[in-house]
Amino acid sequence: MDWENPPEVVQQAMEYAQQGMDVARGWLLSPAAWSQLALLIVAFLAALYCSRKITPGLKRILTPPEGQEHVIARTRLIALTFLPLILPLMAYMFTGVGEGVTRSVFGSGAVIAFGKRVFMLLAVRILVRDILKDPFLILLGKFILMPVAALYALGLLDFVTTKLEETVVPLGNMSFDLMWLVKAVVIGGAVFWMGRWSNDQSATYIHQQEEMRPATRQLAVKAAEVAIFGVAFLILMNILGISLTSLAVLGGAIGVGIGFGLQQIASNFISGIILLIEGQATVGDYVELDNGEAGTIVKTTARAMILETYDGKWIVVPNSDFITTRVVNYSDQGSANRYEAPFSVSYDTDINLVPEIIETAVAKLDFVLTDPEYPDCELRSFGDSGVEFAVEFWVNGIDDGKNKFTPKVLFAIWNALQAYDIEIPFPQRVVHHKGLPPVV
Known part of the structure; x- marks a missing residue:
């Protein structure tokens, strides 16, 4: 130098x-x-x-x-x-x-x-x-x-x-100085951080209101989130001196994008709002979709609902599927559900005694409800190997793929039948041979 x-x-x-x-x-x-x-x-x-x-x-x-x-x-x-x-x-x-x-x-x-x-x-x-x-x-x-x-x-x-x-930076027909850019970054970050903090506090308060229905709480959380960040955006625009009329072109571009490429996103967003308002499916419900997928709703977003299966997998289901397809909701925050456990007895059994024996045994289980209905043992059919029965019982919750309550009911049925020496048949066939065997 x-x-x-x-x-x-x-x-x-x-x-x-x-x-x-x-x-x-x-x-x-x-x-x-x-x-x-x-x-x-x-x-x-x-x-x-x-x-x-x-x-x-x-x-x-x-x-x-x-x-x-x-x-x-x-x-x-x-x-x-x-x-x-x-x-x-x-x-x-x-x-x-x-x-x-x-x-x-x-x-x-x-x-x-x-x-x-x-x-x-x-x-x-x-x-x-x-x-x-x-x-x-x-x-x-x-x-x-x-x-x-x-x-x-x-x-x-x-x-x-x-x-x-x-130092002025030109941008097409617009221009701004670097000091304005620094202010925009700092003020924008601070305003939206305050918005996020306020949203977390409001969500915590709303979730603590147990007297509200779960769907109503979710709707209130989403409404508070939209309101808080909407106000934060307006405050930021006012502080930075940006006229909202200058955003008309951007709004038009977004509208065109929704019309062409964002139809599904807009549909899922609106479907999510409808689901929250109607309360047909919310966090904690066990649902089964029309395609056979089933799980517990663990999270709702603006675009989709997250289902957790009982083997730990998460399924992301678009909100529109809950509106346009058939969905079976097995629960509404802990409502009772009815299940049945099939079994069979030998043809040598006095089948008139079976219903009372099984109903009494199943009713003794601590998770089986007597309201809305007492356990009901029904004769279903006369099968190839035995007489077919099924006991219907109510529980407060979901039987996850018949792996939670049904096995305990089947154990109770087995023990009750064994106590009365009632035989549970196994598959058998009777073979008839026509004609005499050849003489050797």
Whole structure:
């Protein structure tokens, strides 16, 4: 590099470095600067003393009693996490008072003003490092808030802001400066994070309302989500100064896209709203589709319902399938269902005794209901190998593929028949041979 004629960027950097050295030299040789440094130290020591006196009392006040989980208790816990900011913020406040004193006495306060900005930088660093827990807020703090605080501490924030405002990016018939883009990213991220947090809080509150039907709760959660993010979008547009009429072209493009390529998505979205309003299928219901697939609804989305089978698989079923095809709903949050267990007895059995024996044995099972109907043993047919019976019973829940309740009922039937020495036949055939065997 030619140091006698360096590039413009290097020349500008050297000029800034020279200005910094001149400022530092002026501070070292100025009695006013030393007075400001002394006031800065005093302000810090005063803040340290006050924070140590105040923090224990605030901690006692903000710590809720054990076991409390209401809104006020959660708010106190949130406020408790901000206690580490007391020291740097009090130092910033006391330093601001010292700056006012030095400017009135010496007519300048550059040193103490620099110290004040450094205290603000320390407060931002504590906030990002120790207080923020949400990954998005930590990302926003590291790459936006910390650099802004550093520029503010160095006194370069106004300079950088001016440069960003002067840098205009053309985009067709529109144009925007980089400062507007930075504001859009920061404000947009903050607004939609608040929207997501508000949505989580409202969803938690709605799900706690057990007196509401499950379908009504799901509908209320979806309605709250649409309302919250709709308001967040309008707030963002208003803050950024974007007129909603300028979005008409975008809305038209979206409408054309729905008309051509997004028909199924729009259909599934509308079908999901209909399902939530009617409450025909909701989370917790065991359903069987027209194609034979069956499972418990574990999640509803704007596009589909998620079914979980009893072997752990998840099936994604579009919402429109619940509207346009036949769906069997076996449950409505724990309603009773009827099942049957078939069996057979030997032709040597007095079949008049079988119904009472089996009904009594099945009714003794703790999961079998007597309401809406007592166990009912019915004669079905006279089979090839024995007399065919079936016992119908009601249970509160779903028999997952006849693997949950039916096996226990079959065990009870077996034990009851064995207790009365009633034979359960096995397949048998009688062979008749016509004619005499040949003489050997």
